[in-house]
Amino acid sequence: MALLTHTLSCLFGIGSWVAINGMWVELPLIVPDIPEGWYLPSYLTVLIQMANIGPLFVTLMHRFHPGKLSEVAVIYTIIGVGIIASFLLAFFWKETLVVAGSSRSVALLVLTFFLSTVDCTSSVTFLPFMMRLKPQYMTTYFIGEGLSGLVPGLVALVQGVGMVKCINQTQTINGSFGNSTASLELQAWYQPAMFSAQVFFFFLSVMMVVCLGAFLLLNYHPNVRREHKSSRYLEGGIHGENGELSPRENSQPEQKPMISPLESQQPAVQSSFGSGKYSWPECLFLFVVLGWANALTNAVLPAVQSYSCLPYGNNAYHMSATFGAVANPVACFIAMFLPNRSFLLLGVLTLAGTGFGSYIMTTAVLSPCPFLIHYSTGAMLIVMAWVLFVLSLSYVKVMIGVILRDEGHSALVWCGAVVQLGSMLGALTMFPLVSVFGLFKSGDSCNTKCPI
Known part of the structure; x- marks a missing residue:
């Protein structure tokens, strides 16, 4: 039964971000057929x-009206929206409408917004739901969350998304006196995909159905329910068998709140989440590190991945993307078997991850002529930097999640909120730098015109 529960927790975690991660890896197939072109990533x-x-609404409801929002109902709703939106994408992603005199992919953008809302809201609902289960299943959930990027990436790899072949192309140059010369130049040629984007969106819809099935079994399978901490779950009040609040106990504060209304009215409060284990400076450290790690891994560095890798060749780009996606669940496995809650270790790993990220950012800034561009060592270093960057910061994120899990349901709600806040600040920082000011220049995977 423990194996079954671990499997269901992993499948449940995969559904958290599989839709948006799938959209990102499918961009090379989508972009040529829509009017937005390569402006789509910015959109x-x-x-x-x-x-x-979505997560802002859930967090505010949890803070100011604890117990009023049924967590289980919210999860059912967002998974259902994810299933429907990804299924409709398969049919309407190419459809366009004329808006303000220009053709726009309205259906694609609207459905993507719904998928984004689903995935963002999962950060403040899926994690707190895992409080129902015993602590060891939290790490399994994080493994699934890591696989939410790897699984669609592997499917896209089989599909052949973005596979480039360098071929010789004859270029004709006209002279000033009517004469012309021909020269051979390597040009990138994108190979056709094994199956269409429509099939890929059907796959995303199936993955959301699997997530729904895992959630149902985690709730109602009689053997899995034995793995619950208790049949009565605290979330701002006492829940019955179906996760609904008992009306007469609706006003009770939640168990081990991180920030509770009752505490805010007392002049002298314990400087802790409620368990007395961590001081407020330690809590602040955890949240700052969590926000910083998510800003780097979810927004800042992904925004410049192509700039940092493509100058070294298409293989370097695909290897860094694939091995980086593998590093996330590997870090979760390491956290499962070698957990370490030392704040010193978390700080050192955060500094190490930031160092690897700085190297990646430097190569992106120097694109299209970064370090060691004419040597295989350069490609090897950038792939290693991506793997170690994801590995170190993913371990930090998992261990902080495990620490906050022990502090109660409210701590995990705020954990999800900080994850989204860090990601949002990172994205808002990088958007103008990449898409407005154009500070990064793309490299050519087939032709490198850099001095030796």
Whole structure:
């Protein structure tokens, strides 16, 4: 039964971000067929930040009206929306409408906004739901969350998204006296995909159905329910068997609140989440590190991944993306078998991850002529930097999640809110730098015109 519960927790975690991660990896197939072209990633960034209205609403309801919002009902709702939106994308992603005199992919943008809302809201609902289960299943959930990027990436790899072949192309140059010369130049040629974007969106819809099935079994399977901490779950009040609040106990404060209304009215409060284990400076450290790690891994560095890798060749780009996606669940496995809650270790790993991220950012800034561009060592270093960057900061994020899980349901709600806040600030910082001011220059995976 423990194996079944671990499997269901992992599948439940995969559904948290699989939809938006799938959208990102499918961009090379989508972009040529829509009027927005390569401006679409910029629009996606804005839509994802607008979708933070979902977690903001849940967090404010939890803070000011604890117990009024049924967590289980919210999860059912967002998973259902994710299933419907990804299914409709398969049919309408190419459809356009004329808006203000220009053709726009309205259906694609609207449905992507709904998927973004689903995934962003999962940060403040899926994690607190895992409080129902015993502590060991939290790490399994994080493994699933890591796989939410790896699984669609592997499917896109099989599909052949973005696979480039360098071919010789004859270029004709006209002279000033009517004569012309021909020269051979390597040009990138994108190979056709094994299956269409429509099939890929059907796959995303199926993954959301699997997430719904895992959630149902985690709630109602009789053997899995034995793995629950208790059949009565505290979330701003006492829940019955279906997760609904008992009306007469609706006003009770939640168990081990991180920030509770009752505490805010007392002049002298314990400087802790409620368990007396951590001081407020330690709590602040955890949240700052959590926000910083998510800003780097979810927004800042992904925005410049192509700039940092493509100058070294298409293989370097695909290897960094694939191995980086593998590093996330690997970090979760390490956290499962070698957990360490030392604040010193978390700080050192955060500094190490930031150092690797700084190297990646430097190569992106120097694109299209970064370090060691004419040497295989350069490609090897950028791939290693991406793997170690994701590995170190993913371990930090998982261990902070485990620490906050022990502090109660409210701590996990705020954990999800900080995750979204860090990601949002990172995205809002990078959007003008990449899309407005154009500070980064793309490299050519087939032709490098840099001095040796």
